[in-house]
Amino acid sequence: MxxxxxxxxxxxxxxxxxxxxxxxxxxxxxARRAPEVRCRAGGPAAPSRPVRRVPGLRVEVARVRGDAAVVTVEGEIDLHTADGLRAALVELHAAGFRRLVADFSAVPFCDATGLGALVAARNHLAARGGEIEIAGVRPAQLRLLRITGLHRLFPLHADAMTALASGDASAPSR
Structure with a gap:
């Protein structure tokens, strides 16, 4: 033995x-891997190259409307998964989505590292004409967003459908 x-x-x-x-x-x-990104609806395709995965976090395009995508995030966002979330959001923007609505209704926990990753992704997208909105935030996470002042940086919505509807109302009519 x-x-x-x-x-x-x-x-x-x-x-x-x-x-x-x-x-x-x-x-x-x-090895550490980025989150899995899948596309369930039509519109711009998910990134053409293979996406890395992070155990415990799933990022999936749930709905597409024009250049907007609802991105369902499932799992805990912490030190181990935050970089993967940031990378997935940046990658989706690079795939052609200008507006990303991150649905956090399936996120039971998000720490300061997760908030930092969201801010980093938001700054990256904003510099390139994109935006990130957050929907379905749980009460404890909402409190954290208000304490840190991030509720002024990210538009917050009760759910993803409300977020999409608010974007349609502000879009110029054609």
């Missing part, structure tokens, strides 16, 4: 990694 040894990390590469060894081999840590 092999001997299992536990030792302290000795190189910068090992810091944060699993350093439990079996004789001389170091166990490998799984």
């Amino acid at each position: 092999p001997t299992v040894k536990i030792r302290a990390a000795t190189t910068p590469r090992e810091v944060g990694a699993n350093v439990m060894t079996e004789e001389t081999r170091t166990a490998r840590r799984t």
